[in-house]
Structures are given as structure tokens and as C-alpha cells.
Amino acid sequence: MxxxxxxxxxxxxxxxxxxxxxxxxxxxxxxxxxxxxxxxxxxxxxxxxxxxxxxxxxxxxxxxxxxxxxxxxxxxxxxxxxxxxxxxxxxxxxxxxxxxxxxxxxxxxxxxxxxxxxxxxxxxxxxxxxxxxxxxxxxxxxxxxxxxxxxxxxxxxxxxxxxxxxxxxxxxxxxxxxxxxxxxxxxxxxxxxxxxxxxxxxxxxxxxxxxxxxxxxxxxxxxxxQLWDNWKARLWSRFFLLTVFATHTLTVLERANFYKSLGIDAQDYNTKVIENTNETAARAFPVILDTNHPAFFPGLEKCSDLNFRLRLMDIRNSGKLGIFNFFRKLPLMVAVTWHMVRLFLIKPIDAEELRIMVR
Structure with missing residues (x-):
């Protein structure tokens, strides 16, 4: 190891x-x-x-x-x-x-x-x-x-x-x-x-x-x-899809200036990448996320906004005691966790049924 x-x-x-x-x-x-x-x-x-x-x-x-x-x-x-x-x-x-x-x-x-x-x-x-x-x-x-x-x-x-x-x-x-x-x-x-x-x-x-x-x-x-044919695999698939998509959203929206220089709307780009990746994941995972759910992308973007505020708080309080900074950030951290849990609880799409429909 x-x-x-x-x-x-x-x-x-x-x-x-x-x-x-x-x-x-x-x-x-x-x-x-x-x-x-x-x-x-x-x-x-x-x-x-x-x-x-x-x-x-x-x-x-x-x-x-x-x-x-x-x-x-x-x-x-x-x-x-x-x-x-x-x-x-x-x-x-x-x-x-x-x-x-x-x-x-x-x-x-x-x-x-x-x-x-x-x-x-x-x-x-x-x-x-x-x-x-x-x-x-x-x-x-x-x-x-x-x-x-x-x-x-x-x-x-x-x-x-x-x-x-x-x-x-x-x-x-x-x-x-x-x-x-x-x-x-x-x-x-x-x-x-x-x-x-x-x-x-x-x-x-x-x-x-x-x-x-x-x-x-x-x-x-x-x-x-064991990675796709049991209830644990279904939960892990949802978890990793959500964390990867959330990280991608945070990264893209935080760096919107780069995409703007290419003539790309960061929000639209993020949506296209996630929707296509989610659809592709149906070939491997037992379930995928419901990206068409009305709360899905707004929830990811809310997490991005909260994360941006957390980073600003880190910059402003960089010279202060860590424990002080932690308690200042705690409400925002709880809010991010709450939005992620809500997104995780959105009913997923059964990938096996989806593959049968495609056939």
C-alpha cells in the first residue's frame, strides 16, 4: 500500500x-x-x-x-x-x-x-x-x-x-x-x-x-x-455520480471567464457535459441520476454559489484563528450538505430498464 x-x-x-x-x-x-x-x-x-x-x-x-x-x-x-x-x-x-x-x-x-x-x-x-x-x-x-x-x-x-x-x-x-x-x-x-x-x-x-x-x-x-448487481452498488453509483457532477459544476462555474474567452456559456457547457456523462454511465452503472428533475441543476448551482462564498470567507479571514473561521463557515457548510442530500434523494433512473428500452 x-x-x-x-x-x-x-x-x-x-x-x-x-x-x-x-x-x-x-x-x-x-x-x-x-x-x-x-x-x-x-x-x-x-x-x-x-x-x-x-x-x-x-x-x-x-x-x-x-x-x-x-x-x-x-x-x-x-x-x-x-x-x-x-x-x-x-x-x-x-x-x-x-x-x-x-x-x-x-x-x-x-x-x-x-x-x-x-x-x-x-x-x-x-x-x-x-x-x-x-x-x-x-x-x-x-x-x-x-x-x-x-x-x-x-x-x-x-x-x-x-x-x-x-x-x-x-x-x-x-x-x-x-x-x-x-x-x-x-x-x-x-x-x-x-x-x-x-x-x-x-x-x-x-x-x-x-x-x-x-x-x-x-x-x-x-x-x-458486487460493483453493479446489488443495492449497495446502486447507492454507490448515485453517490459517485453526484459528487463528480457537483465537483464539475463548482469547477466550471468558478472558472466561467475561461469558457467565456472561448465563446462558451459556462452554465450551458456544464449542463451538456453532465447530461452526456450521465447517459453514458448507464452502460456501466445499475442506476443513473435524473438530470431532468427540475431541482437537479438548480441544486448543483446552489452548491456552487455556496462554495464560492466559502472561498471568499477563507480569503477574508485568512489571518484569523481557525476555530473562528470554522464557526463562521459552518452554516454555509451545512447548507451545501443539505442541498447534496436533497439531490441524492431524487429518485434515480434504472439503467437496466433504460438499456432494454434502447434495444
Whole structure:
């Protein structure tokens, strides 16, 4: 089992190396798990998993992430809010991809002797994530910044999730990543004047990597009946869908300026990403959320508003005693919890019935 990392409060960084953003609820997390338990799970190598491993091995994007001549120019003309919002987007994306690389690399190493086929798959997943992170980090260098990925490895706080949670969350993160990229790509194809940087033209192939990763975890999830064929699985599916959608809402609405620079309405974008991800999850999960319920999106947006107020309170009270700040924030924290509980209690949609109807 990997131990938790420790955050360093006052790191020393080189010139041009961006200091990692302070870890918050919305910061991409680094995960660890009980690798021995995962290695000992009864993992039958189904035909679907074999097919997905072959897809990953083919490495369809091995020649895609190559910087062309369009990158070879100055980007000083991108300034102000657009520049800062885009750099923030790059940092979050790079951190998220690198987090996936570290997790998949360790899974590959731990499973090598007990399940070589799955170890091979995680090697390919780690390859893709490392390629993505490296490509984004090069983009940051165009803005005279970069992330010290070695520093992140050693000093980021690692969040422990049981193996079952890892399967749920990685599946959802890959699928929501697919929809985030493809919806943005399709919008910019229609509004090419908004492509202020060449990275965006890579998103179509990029999101196909995310899609393949998600399909692999879907096959892994469906190979474990305890993850989809009982009442506990139905509750966990609702919980992880809701937490992923709530985090996405908070992240997108808080960074509305970035989407505005692309000509995208943040609220509309958030709705499209969540609705499509929820529909896709019906292929893996026993239940999905009722995103058409009149209280669903207003409830998520209310949580976003409350979270924004909590962050402002942290900034204003940063020099005061922690216990004072906690009690000032407590009513807002209770309100967020209340809205999340109400959303969780909305009657879900039976995914099996939905699949039968589609057939």
C-alpha cells in the first residue's frame, strides 16, 4: 500500500517553474489505494477486457501529440484574464493527467506478477496519461511557466480510496473528460475564430484516449458483480455520480471567464457535459441520476454559489484563528450538505430498464 504524501508549505522552485496551486476541494487529487487488495480481486479476463487491452496496445495516438510549426511563435498577445484563466486550465489539466499516470504506473507495477494482462493494460494507460501531461506542460512553457512534476510526485497529498472506489471514480473521470474535450472541440470547430491557441485542435483525438480509458474501466467494473448487481452498488453509483457532477459544476462555474474567452456559456457547457456523462454511465452503472428533475441543476448551482462564498470567507479571514473561521463557515457548510442530500434523494433512473428500452 502506498503511503500518503505530505504537502510542503514553503517550497523552493526554480525560475519559470510554476508553484503548484494550493490544494482545495476543486484541486485535481492524487490517489492511492490498497494495491495488494486490488491485485487479489477475482478479476476474470473477459472478452471485452481482452478487446480493450488490444485497443490500448494499438496506441492510435502515438503520432498525434507532436507540436507543429503553429506553436513556434510568441504568445504575449494573450494577456489579462484570458491568459491567467488559460494557464489555470493548463495547470489543472496537467496535474490531473499526471495524477492518472502515477496511479496507473503503480497499478501496473503491483499487478505485474499476479495479473500480467491487467498490468499490461495499466502500462498503456500510464503511457497515455504521461503523454498528455507532458504535452500540456510544454504548452505551459509557451507562457514561460512549467510544472515540476517530480516535485508534485513527492510533495502532493495523496488521497486513499479503496479499490472499488478507484474503479468507480476513474471510470467517471475518464468519461466526463471525454465529454469535456469533445464538446469544447465541436464548439471551436464551429467558431474557429475563438481558437486562440493550437492546443485546442488536438482535443478530438485526445478525447478518444479518454474514451478508451473509460471503456476499459467499464469492462473492469462490469466484471465485478458486487460493483453493479446489488443495492449497495446502486447507492454507490448515485453517490459517485453526484459528487463528480457537483465537483464539475463548482469547477466550471468558478472558472466561467475561461469558457467565456472561448465563446462558451459556462452554465450551458456544464449542463451538456453532465447530461452526456450521465447517459453514458448507464452502460456501466445499475442506476443513473435524473438530470431532468427540475431541482437537479438548480441544486448543483446552489452548491456552487455556496462554495464560492466559502472561498471568499477563507480569503477574508485568512489571518484569523481557525476555530473562528470554522464557526463562521459552518452554516454555509451545512447548507451545501443539505442541498447534496436533497439531490441524492431524487429518485434515480434504472439503467437496466433504460438499456432494454434502447434495444
Amino acid at each position: 502506498v503511503t500518503f504524501g505530505k504537502a510542503v508549505n514553503t517550497p523552493s522552485v526554480k525560475a519559470g517553474v510554476k508553484l503548484p496551486s494550493q490544494e482545495t476541494l476543486l484541486t485535481p487529487r492524487f490517489y492511492t489505494t490498497d494495491f495488494d487488495k486490488l491485485a487479489n480481486m477475482a478479476l476474470d479476463i473477459s472478452d471485452e477486457i481482452i478487446t480493450m487491452v488490444a485497443e490500448l496496445k494499438a496506441d492510435y495516438n502515438r503520432h498525434h501529440f507532436v507540436r507543429d510549426e503553429e506553436f513556434q511563435q510568441s504568445w504575449e498577445h494573450i494577456d489579462g484574464q484570458t491568459r491567467s484563466a488559460f494557464v489555470d486550465f493548463l495547470e489543472r489539466s496537467c496535474t490531473s493527467e499526471f495524477s492518472g499516470f502515477l496511479l496507473f504506473k503503480e497499478l501496473s507495477r503491483k499487478l505485474k506478477d499476479k495479473n500480467p494482462a491487467l498490468a499490461e493494460a495499466f502500462t498503456y494507460l500510464a503511457r497515455d496519461e504521461a503523454r498528455h501531461a507532458g504535452f500540456i506542460n510544454k504548452a505551459m512553457a509557451d507562457f514561460n511557466l512549467s510544472l515540476d512534476l517530480g516535485y508534485l510526485t513527492k510533495n502532493r497529498t495523496y488521497t486513499f480510496f479503496p479499490p472499488e472506489w478507484i474503479i468507480y471514480t476513474v471510470y467517471l473521470s475518464e468519461k466526463i473528460g471525454y465529454w469535456r474535450y469533445i464538446i469544447m472541440f465541436r464548439h471551436l470547430e464551429e467558431h474557429s475564430e475563438r481558437k486562440f491557441y493550437p492546443l485546442f485542435k488536438y482535443f478530438e483525438n485526445w478525447c478518444q484516449d479518454e474514451n478508451r480509458h473509460g471503456d476499459f474501466f467499464k469492462a473492469l467494473l462490469r466484471s465485478q458483480p
